[in-house]
Amino acid sequence: MALIKIFSLSKAFGEAVAVDSVTMEIAEGSFTSFLGPSGCGKTTMLRMIAGLEEPDSGEILMGDKIIFSSSQSISTSAKKRKMGLVFQSYALWPHMTVFENVAYGLKVRKVPRQGIEEKVVSTLSMMKMEELKDRYPSELSGGQQQRVAISRMLAVDPGILLMDEPLSNLDAKLRLEMRAELKRLHRDTGITIIYVTHDQVEAFSLSDHVAVMDKGRIQQYDCPERIYDRPENLFVAGFIGTPFVNLMPGKVAPGENQRIQMEGNFDLTFPKDFKDSQDVVVAVRPEDLTIDQKEKKDTVEYTIDDCFNAGSALFLNLIRGNSALLASVDRNFTSQRGDAAYIKFKPASCNVYDRESGNIIS
Amino acid sequence: MGETKLEKYYILIIKLIRLLRIKLSQPRILLGIILLFLLTYLIIVPIISLIYDTGTFKLIDTLRLDGVKEGGFTFYHWKRVLSNYSIFIHPFLNTLLIGIGTAIVIAVIGTLIAWLVSRTDIPMKGLITVLAMVPYMLPSYALALSWIEIFQNTGINMPPGFLEYTTGLQAQPWIVFGPLPIIIVLGLHYFPFAFLLVSSALRNINSELEETGEVLGAGRFTIFRTITLPIVTPALLSALILGFSLVLGSYGTPTLLGLPSRFTVLSVQIRSLMTMNMSSEAYIFALVLIALCTLAVYLNNRAIGIRKSFETIGGKGSRKRLTSLGKVRIPASALVIAFLTVAVLFPLGLLVWSSFMLNEGNYNIGNFSLQYWTGTVKAGDIEFITGDPGVFRNPRFFLSLKNTFVISGLGAVICAFIGMLLGYVVVQGRGKRLSAFIERISFVPIMIPSITFGAIYISLFGVSRGLMPALYGTLAIMVLIVVAKQMPYSSRSGISAMYQLSRELEEAGEVLGARWLKRFGQIIWPLTKGGFSTAFMLIFITTTRELSLFILLVTSRTQVLSTLIFEYRELGICQLSYALMTFLVLLTFIVIGIYRLYERYSKKTLTEKGII
Numbered sequence: 001m002a003l004i005k006i007f008s009l010s011k012a013f014g015e016a017v018a019v020d021s022v023t024m025e026i027a028e029g030s031f032t033s034f035l036g037p038s039g040c041g042k043t044t045m046l047r048m049i050a051g052l053e054e055p056d057s058g059e060i061l062m063g064d065k066i067i068f069s070s071s072q073s074i075s076t077s078a079k080k081r082k083m084g085l086v087f088q089s090y091a092l093w094p095h096m097t098v099f100e101n102v103a104y105g106l107k108v109r110k111v112p113r114q115g116i117e118e119k120v121v122s123t124l125s126m127m128k129m130e131e132l133k134d135r136y137p138s139e140l141s142g143g144q145q146q147r148v149a150i151s152r153m154l155a156v157d158p159g160i161l162l163m164d165e166p167l168s169n170l171d172a173k174l175r176l177e178m179r180a181e182l183k184r185l186h187r188d189t190g191i192t193i194i195y196v197t198h199d200q201v202e203a204f205s206l207s208d209h210v211a212v213m214d215k216g217r218i219q220q221y222d223c224p225e226r227i228y229d230r231p232e233n234l235f236v237a238g239f240i241g242t243p244f245v246n247l248m249p250g251k252v253a254p255g256e257n258q259r260i261q262m263e264g265n266f267d268l269t270f271p272k273d274f275k276d277s278q279d280v281v282v283a284v285r286p287e288d289l290t291i292d293q294k295e296k297k298d299t300v301e302y303t304i305d306d307c308f309n310a311g312s313a314l315f316l317n318l319i320r321g322n323s324a325l326l327a328s329v330d331r332n333f334t335s336q337r338g339d340a341a342y343i344k345f346k347p348a349s350c351n352v353y354d355r356e357s358g359n360i361i362s
Numbered sequence: 363m364g365e366t367k368l369e370k371y372y373i374l375i376i377k378l379i380r381l382l383r384i385k386l387s388q389p390r391i392l393l394g395i396i397l398l399f400l401l402t403y404l405i406i407v408p409i410i411s412l413i414y415d416t417g418t419f420k421l422i423d424t425l426r427l428d429g430v431k432e433g434g435f436t437f438y439h440w441k442r443v444l445s446n447y448s449i450f451i452h453p454f455l456n457t458l459l460i461g462i463g464t465a466i467v468i469a470v471i472g473t474l475i476a477w478l479v480s481r482t483d484i485p486m487k488g489l490i491t492v493l494a495m496v497p498y499m500l501p502s503y504a505l506a507l508s509w510i511e512i513f514q515n516t517g518i519n520m521p522p523g524f525l526e527y528t529t530g531l532q533a534q535p536w537i538v539f540g541p542l543p544i545i546i547v548l549g550l551h552y553f554p555f556a557f558l559l560v561s562s563a564l565r566n567i568n569s570e571l572e573e574t575g576e577v578l579g580a581g582r583f584t585i586f587r588t589i590t591l592p593i594v595t596p597a598l599l600s601a602l603i604l605g606f607s608l609v610l611g612s613y614g615t616p617t618l619l620g621l622p623s624r625f626t627v628l629s630v631q632i633r634s635l636m637t638m639n640m641s642s643e644a645y646i647f648a649l650v651l652i653a654l655c656t657l658a659v660y661l662n663n664r665a666i667g668i669r670k671s672f673e674t675i676g677g678k679g680s681r682k683r684l685t686s687l688g689k690v691r692i693p694a695s696a697l698v699i700a701f702l703t704v705a706v707l708f709p710l711g712l713l714v715w716s717s718f719m720l721n722e723g724n725y726n727i728g729n730f731s732l733q734y735w736t737g738t739v740k741a742g743d744i745e746f747i748t749g750d751p752g753v754f755r756n757p758r759f760f761l762s763l764k765n766t767f768v769i770s771g772l773g774a775v776i777c778a779f780i781g782m783l784l785g786y787v788v789v790q791g792r793g794k795r796l797s798a799f800i801e802r803i804s805f806v807p808i809m810i811p812s813i814t815f816g817a818i819y820i821s822l823f824g825v826s827r828g829l830m831p832a833l834y835g836t837l838a839i840m841v842l843i844v845v846a847k848q849m850p851y852s853s854r855s856g857i858s859a860m861y862q863l864s865r866e867l868e869e870a871g872e873v874l875g876a877r878w879l880k881r882f883g884q885i886i887w888p889l890t891k892g893g894f895s896t897a898f899m900l901i902f903i904t905t906t907r908e909l910s911l912f913i914l915l916v917t918s919r920t921q922v923l924s925t926l927i928f929e930y931r932e933l934g935i936c937q938l939s940y941a942l943m944t945f946l947v948l949l950t951f952i953v954i955g956i957y958r959l960y961e962r963y964s965k966k967t968l969t970e971k972g973i974i
């Protein structure tokens with residue numbers, strides 16, 4: 001069941017369009033991420049859902065209730081939406097102890113003292129923070145501050161938890177730990193989480209749904225697997241994956257609608273029909289290439305230009321004429337600069353895009 | 363064996379010299395030591411000398427008392443003063459009343475306007491900010507003079523004031539003189555400090571702290587009360603401490619508004635004791651004021667504490683959202699502007715107007731006269747009792763104008779320059795004991811009320827000691843006192859200027875082989891001189907209108923504008939005093955205007971050169 005429904009939501013700051021007519025639904029109990037480069041509008045989306053930013057037009061529904069509608073002039077204030085929001089900066093109040101920070105929302109809601117005490121302690125113990133309840137934020141580490149910021153929101157039992165880049169101020173190791181912690185939290189509480197991040201690994205490993213955003217629009221809204229395997233357009237294909245995907249220009253051979261003439265003077269044949277003489281881009285991930293040091297059937301010869309050791313894998317920089325290709329190989333692979341490498345492109349792991357529109361050709 | 367022992371000493375001394383040479387070859391340490399001596403001499407030694415003076419018999423005591431020797435140790439002065447109700451206890455309690463009362467007025471007005479200007483969407487913020495800064499540019503007693511001009515009346519045997527002249531109403535005596543007007547007038551004069559400090563704190567608050575409260579269901583007022591206000595409390599408290607210290611040391615307003623109703627405070631007592639040749643007793647009062655300020659600073663530090671103060675982690679913290687005041691935004695703005703106009707602009711205008719009146723208290727246009735501006739005094743003029751000519755024909759005016767410029771200019775240049783050097787030493791030696799100590803000493807003058815500073819300097823530099831000749835009656839002592847008293851401001855500005863300078867810029871010069879003087883002159887100075895000119899301006903303007911700091915030190919030869927204004931007022935030649943005041947305020951505005959132009963011009967040239 002959809003918890004949040006958004007219809008053609010737009011927001012501009014002066015001339016700059018932050019969010020451009022976004023329509024989407026967010027399922028109850030899901031973990032949904034907004035993923036995109038900085039300035040893509042993901043934080044603005046989150047703030048509009050939270051009620052901290054007034055959209056220019058569109059509608060937002062929570063359950064059956066309209067919480068924002070430009071046509072009906074409805075705008076429920078943030079304090080009445082009963083959501084939780086965790087900021088990147090954590091925004092812990094420096095003059096309050098951990099206990100007071102977490103108790104704040106309950107106090108504002110006039111919960112009796114006994115109830116506050118119980119709820120704060122149980123929330124803090126769920127986040128393994130009960131021993132630190134009398135400390136001030138300045139006496140906590142980054143990870144601990146993060147836990148307090150989350151506890152503070154969980155204590156009021158929000159209908160939905162919004163998180164704006166919550167892990168980006170943590171160091172790499174702590175980030176991994178907190179990631180696992182967030183996953184556990186989602187599993188244990190079943191709360192709906194909307195998460196904003198620019199880190200694709202974070203988005204993929206945490207979420208069941210990812211909305212990739214660019215220039216204020218949702219480029220693709222799907223489960224992580226499909227976003228990785230079948231990016232719907234060239235932006236998503238180029239943005240997702242480390243290292244980046246190979247984007248190779250080509251042209252459908254005249255009269256032969258299944259064959260693409262690639263730059264670098266070789267052909268690829270796909271089991272589907274393209275438009276005659278269509279300009280296309282073939283995208284293939286470095287790990288989806290098969291590499292041999294001897295020539296085999298249906299392989300293309302490249303020359304090894306460089307080799308990068310990334311620890312768990314080796315990346316080869318290959319050239320053929322003017323075109324270059326990045327391939328990942330097993331780390332036992334031994335080679336020298338100038339050696340020949342024979343590449344096999346599997347049509348099933350290649351996506352073909354229309355060069356003009358940038359959209360996938362299915 | 364003896365030889366080896368000698369050798370050991372020899373080696374030790376060689377090592378020591380080598381260590382010293384290595385240490386002193388670091389400009390930071392050499393400069394640090396020089397500054398340490400200088401600050402000790404200007405700030406610490408005078409306080410010690412002051413304490414010493416209160417515990418010894420003076421020449422005059424040998425005449426008053428039997429069998430005492432000059433210079434002998436005694437608690438005589440302390441006992442005599444502290445137990446005396448009318449000399450000490452009463453003024454002490456009055457001082458507390460004034461200090462605390464004014465602090466409350468400062469806090470309320472300053473915080474409210476600061477919040478409206480920096481966190482809400484009211485219109486006309488620029489105008490409000492300018493108006494709120496006007497009191498800061500006036501001499502501290504200007505508003506006191508206006509108060510009297512407005513409220514004095516024939517009911518208390520004074521000429522009719524503006525209120526009586528226009529409406530016929532006679533204000534109650536406790537409205538004209540006494541603690542209430544002192545608190546109101548000082549509060550109006552000093553609230554800009556709170557306004558400045560609190561609004562900069564408010565501007566630096568991460569909006570997310572408030573938004574979190576909103577998301578959790580708190581209303582606008584609850585958020586202000588439970589989140590915004592507590593976070594700016596440290597800034598507010600330090601503004602209050604500063605205000606408290608300024609109020610305790612201020613002399614002009616309490617004299618003008620207190621003495622006529624026999625309401626005295628410690629600062630006023632200090633001067634009268636000094637003139638009665640009871641300097642030891644006056645010094646005790648000075649120490650009491652220092653102790654009060656120190657106590658206030660201590661309580662402030664206790665209240666804030668380290669635990670609650672921390673910098674919120676950056677991130678996208680610069681996002682600013684102004685609180686929308688909806689329908690009340692225009693009335694709120696109008697109310698603030700009206701308040702500032704009535705409280706600041708109107709009194710100022712009244713003084714200017716009064717300077718053009720031939721007879722005091724006659725607001726009729728027929729009474730208009732340039733007598734106090736350009737008039738001469740003819741023999742036999744009975745209306746003009748003292749016979750001092752108008753401002754532009756008055757030799758005393760020209761002397762005091764020259765003195766004001768010499769003292770403010772020299773004092774500001776020296777103090778601001780020392781501040782830069784101090785900033786360099788402190789920032790370079792971050793975390794080192796020498797730097798921390800120098801920084802701490804440079805802030806001590808904040809805790810020494812102005813009038814006390816004058817007393818201290820008389821005590822130390824009044825007579826010749828060692829190499830230092832007696833400086834009483836010279837401009838030098840007044841320049842020195844400016845340098846010492848303004849050190850907290852110049853060092854703060856120097857430190858913050860140096861913090862903005864990346865250490866690598868100097869290190870790059872060092873690697874390329876530039877000597878320290880060259881590095882300072884060609885790299886550090888050009889990049890930090892903005893900090894110097896800010897400090898210079900601040901000190902220059904503060905000093906041109908300073909009264910309390912100079913009132914004990916001036917002689918007829920070293921008179922400055924503000925003390926001359928005060929003297930004429932005490933002599934009862936009000937219009938001449940107001941004319942001088944008008945001139946001084948005008949001068950301040952012109953200086954600020956020139957500075958603004960310079961700032962704009964120099965920024966532009968820097969941008970053109972692509973430096974910024």
